[in-house]
Amino acid sequence: MTAEVDVVFPCLNEAGALPAVLDGLPRGYRGIVVDNGSTDGSAAVAAAHGAIVITETRRGFGAAAHAGLLAATAPIVAFCDADGSFDSADLARVVAPIVDGRANLVLGRRRPQLARAWPVHARMANAYLARRLRRATGADLHDLGPMRAARRADLVALGLNDRRSGYPLEMVLAAAAQHWRILEVDVDYRPRVGRSKVTGTVRGTATAISDMARVLRERAR
Template sequence: MPRISVIIPAYNEEKSITHVISDIPAELVQEVIVVNNNSSDSTSEVARAAGATVLHEPRPGYGNACLTGIAYTANKPTQEQPDIIVFLDGDYSDYPGELPQVIQPILDGKADLVIGSRVLGQREAGALMPQQIFGNWLATTLLRWLYGVRYTDLGPFRAIRFSTLQQLGMRDRNYGWTVEMQARAAKQKVRYAEVPVNYRKRIGVSKVSGTVKGSVLAGYKIILTIFKLL
């Protein structure tokens, strides 16, 4: 069985992080890494009590948290590094128990990057805001036109071979992280797949889609990233 690590960026998720960690299939995962992204609540303490490795990234930004988790993993001795990295959100909108389905195309040797598609799965009413649905459609349409790849979603629940992730050279520090990974993978001809995943309303209020400013900034950065990486 390959070694699998899960990286969870978390900003003020004390009410949800235990649910996320406890639902991850422990028999499959070597390490759960929660990156506390400058939280002002007890996210770190709650995550550590739930059994996670907790890292601290004081610079705000989803990408910053992901990069910190990757750097921590890359600094491990080679024999302790994972074969597969899974990314999950810390707000309990994803279903961590679906991790086996998300990694299966990699285990089958059919893909090196797998996106959990909320569009192909079942969504709780109101789980995806209208601006998220439109943004996903626009971004995936641009990826198809400009990069020749067919995605339906920029979903946060995703799995990637660690060796592939290192080759991508990820840099984005905030909203462009997910689309950057898919665009860079397209440019490098990485084998990819999508699997349906279910999605529910998050615990708490979204820091991005929950505000007009966050939605606009995220949309702008996603579109900018797509064109910048061409």
């Protein structure tokens, strides 16, 4: 069956979460797991659960996400964390406004189901960046969450360059510059499976803020 939506999962050591993440995809959605240096057998687990697996040797969220975008062939591409913090079924909610023509880019606004799902330092950093993004674009956005969707051809045409944590922000800035209709929809957010590598750590959050601040400065110039 031809996929209606390809879902890109940047992946670094998520073997414990991948079975539920991939098995929970809506009908017609195909997982593309981009192995970004895993040592826990994530690639084999992903393949066993029906995903297309590609390898991206250059470390970084943006490097993995963009490699997945280029590997996708479905007309619509979605992005999602592979750590089990999202319910894969919510992807249908994110994709719907793209299908019916209400938006060009849809972002999932995280709604924590438990307090520990979203550490305070990460939530504060996200709120700060969202405020800067609203000022920079005029879009009514409150979350830079990784669950999102758009048409593949449109995303490729944006010519995104960041290959680190600034990739999600660059996508929104570039879309706004092209006058895309950008929409948020609520999605559930749960504690991740296993050890966090970014938002669950102060160091990881600080790195992400630094990368995104750099993207904002570059776009301003």
